[in-house]
Amino acid sequence: MLDPEHKPSAKREVAHRVKGYLAVLLAATVLIGGVYFVWNKTTDFITTFGEVPDYPGPGGEAVTVSLEEGSSLDQIGGDLKEADVIKSVEAWGKAVDTEPRASKIQAGKYRMQKQMKAIDALTLLVNPGDSRVRAQFQVKEGLRLSEQIDALAKGTKIDKKQFEAALKKPKELGLPGYAKNNPEGVLFPETYELVENADAKSVLKQMTAQYTKVTNGLDLEARAKAIGRSPYEVLIVASILDKxxxxxxxxxxxxxxxxxxxxxxxxxxxxxxxxxxxxxxxxxxxxxxxxxxxxxxxxxxxxxxxxxxxxxxxxxxxxxxxxxxxxxxxxxxxxxxxxxxxxxxxxxxxxxxxxxxxxxxxxxxxxxx
Incomplete structure (x- = not known):
């Protein structure tokens, strides 16, 4: 039986005090951590306050965007976001606020890129240059060169003589080497978009570029070799088939x-x-x-x-x-x-x-x- 006058030993008293100090230290640590968390989040909020979602640019996949007559700047921003040209209408609005010529954007079709920086998209629409589509023109399959030129003159409203003059400089048209400067068969039949500042030379280069894109997609050179033919021989055979x-x-x-x-x-x-x-x-x-x-x-x-x-x-x-x-x-x-x-x-x-x-x-x- 303990003596009622008995007091704890010095060791027990020290242990008790240490536990108390640890509890206070733990509480202080939790408090400090909480304060830091709140401060960090607040700092992040302050740092990002006022920022809007925007793509870094310059852009990727090509896309044609149609802007209807009478569209407001807000509607244009919505159209661009829907086409994934811009990331947010907020970024578009911020760009519009910095560009006094934004109200001068004209209705029509524009060749743009997906995931552009909003200010870059706006700049393009304000100064479209070759990005504005003036019209579409079609060149059908199986036409000989002279027939293609007739179709181009009619579809683009560019004088036939300009096309004939451009054809006299075949080295400037981007023809494949195996064509040996003969554009016959290499102006790819397709429906094209005629841009605002297009001329005969640029139209012909657009068609030869499409030929290159299509034949690269078909792996023409390797597959021609596999059947014992040159790419040009395959092109000649294909031209016969279409006729x-x-x-x-x-x-x-x-x-x-x-x-x-x-x-x-x-x-x-x-x-x-x-x-x-x-x-x-x-x-x-x-x-x-x-x-x-x-x-x-x-x-x-x-x-x-x-x-x-x-x-x-x-x-x-x-x-x-x-x-x-x-x-x-x-x-x-x-x-x-x-x-x-x-x-x-x-x-x-x-x-x-x-x-x-x-x-x-x-x-x-x-x-x-």
Whole structure:
């Protein structure tokens, strides 16, 4: 039994005091940590106060933005954000506040980039230069160069003589090296946007750049090598396909016929190359035309013609790179309206489908001229 007058020992009293000091120290540490956390967050808030979400620029993927007539600056900002040209309408508003010419932005189409800095997007719209789209123009597949120039003059409203002058300086047009300064077949058929300050040279460069983009996407050079052909030979075959057959399913078969005849050292005997040589838009050739001494006369000259006879589209180039499997040596389009084309192996079969075509021509007078 303890003596009521008994007091704790000195050791126990020291331990008790140490625990008290530790508790006070721990409480102080927690308090200081909390104060620091609050201070840090407050500092971050103060530092970022007034900032708005904005892309750093300069931008990436190309995009065309249409600004409607009568659009307010707020509406334009919303359109740009929706197209992912700018990150926020707040950043747009801040840029607008610094640019007194912002109210001068005109309605129309503009070639911009996604994820631009807001002030850069505004500057482009205020001073669009080549970024403003004046109009669209289309150049269809299978046109020869002279027909393309007619289509360009009509679609762009740029004088035909300017295109003809630009074509006389082919080294300035961005043609692939294998074209040897011949623009035939390399002005890619497509629907294009005509920018505000475009001229004949810039339009032609736009088309050759598209050709390069498409053929790079198709891996033209490597795939041509894989089938034992040069890129230019593939382009020539593709240009023939776009003139000889109309149905997509017939292109790879027609390509196979061409390659089969080349491998056997046969003359290709193609009306399309003769018609190119004599500058005719007829559907068939005459005996006189087939006597032409042009190197494009594949009835008289073996091998491929020296250059393309039209500007082929992507599908025709793909078919020339990936011909169908088959031993066909002949083909004839037996119905010019439907484009039905038949493929055969022997001369006797060829004579039969020629007769079928002639019968169709007789039943449809005036269509086979």
């Amino acid at each position: 000889e057959v109309r149905r997509a399913e017939d292109r790879p078969k027609a390509a196979r016929v061409i390659y089969n005849r080349l491998e056997k050292d046969w003359a290709l005997g193609l009306d399309s190359t003769v018609l190119y040589a004599v500058n005719s838009k007829s559907a068939v050739t005459t005996p006189e035309q087939r006597e032409s001494k042009s190197p494009y006369n594949t009835y008289k000259k073996k091998g491929l013609p020296p250059g393309p006879i039209s500007a082929p589209g992507k599908a025709a180039i793909e078919a020339a790179l990936n011909p169908a499997d088959g031993d066909w040596m002949y083909f004839v389009t037996v119905n010019l309206e439907s484009g039905e084309t038949k493929f055969v192996t022997t001369k006797a079969e060829f004579d039969q489908i020629v007769a079928e075509f002639q019968a169709w021509c007789q039943a449809n007078p005036g269509t086979c001229k």
